[in-house]
Amino acid sequence: MAIQSEWCRCRLELVQASHFPGAVSKFIGMYALGTVPNALIVTYAGSISTLEKPTPAIITAIIVSSGLWLMWFLLAKRVRQA
Numbered sequence: 001m002a003i004q005s006e007w008c009r010c011r012l013e014l015v016q017a018s019h020f021p022g023a024v025s026k027f028i029g030m031y032a033l034g035t036v037p038n039a040l041i042v043t044y045a046g047s048i049s050t051l052e053k054p055t056p057a058i059i060t061a062i063i064v065s066s067g068l069w070l071m072w073f074l075l076a077k078r079v080r081q082a
Contacts, residue, residue: 038064 045060
């Protein structure tokens with residue numbers, strides 16, 4: 001237990017010593033902005049699908065995967081042009 005608390009204390013000191021507290025909160029905000037909507041959509045689709053009728057989960061998986069791939073493709077294309 002002492003090793004874990006020592007690690008936590010060192011980690012806390014490292015975070016406090018950094019000069020980027022705004023960067024951490026910005027990262028957490030952007031991460032949540034990207035993951036929470038996807039998680040809610042996929043969770044809802046999984047909750048309404050059953051073993052007899054898995055169509056909502058399958059369609060949602062296809063749409064979410066395609067949407068994420070499309071966004072990545074467009075971002076990569078934009079970065080290459082710049």
